[in-house]
Amino acid sequence: NAGVTQTPKFQVLKTGQSMTLQCAQDMNHNSMYWYRQDPGMGLRLIYYSASEGTTDKGEVPNGYNVSRLNKREFSLRLESAAPSQTSVYFCASSYETGSYGYTFGSGTRLTVV
């Protein structure tokens, strides 16, 4: 019963470096999401994928790209990391958008120096 698995759990990047955060779910959920959590700002949606093959911007998409690789996997890429992207990133999934509850991964703590 893994649920939503995120890798890595911790990462330190230098400004300008790129990296991909991985997320996989084994609950046969259709919808997947990436959030960032910052002190005083709460959880903000970066991108989401309502179903396999679709992706849409959330509240704070600038500086990020996503790929819905298949139904299970949804990755988040930082092409050129900036200190403002220092945050905790959470992946979540739900059976469908809207009417079903969300399951969250344990998060990736990213520091950009």
Add this chain to the structure above:
Amino acid sequence: KQEVTQIPAALSVPEGENLVLNCSFTDSAIYNLQWFRQDPGKGLTSLLLIQSSQREQTSGRLNASLDKSSGRSTLYIAASQPGDSATYLCAAPGYSSASKIIFGSGTRLSIRP
């Protein structure tokens, strides 16, 4: 635009007390409302999901109610324990933007032994 507010931001009570956490939302046309718990440095754990057709949900010592007409939800914790200490977040989508679930900023709860 859906806005979700949680008051108070922090709450400290002695062990054994019953307590209520509040969540208010501006767009009453919601599919559901979900309560989460977040321990320091951890991910979000789903506690209760209330569908729009329901008025309350119960799980053990937790009871969540939903009043769409007033735009309010409450999380009632009975006989609080030190292990209940965590941040509690509520989240609600809206019909018009059901995929963009919006989180409150959370209530940080501390139970004093």
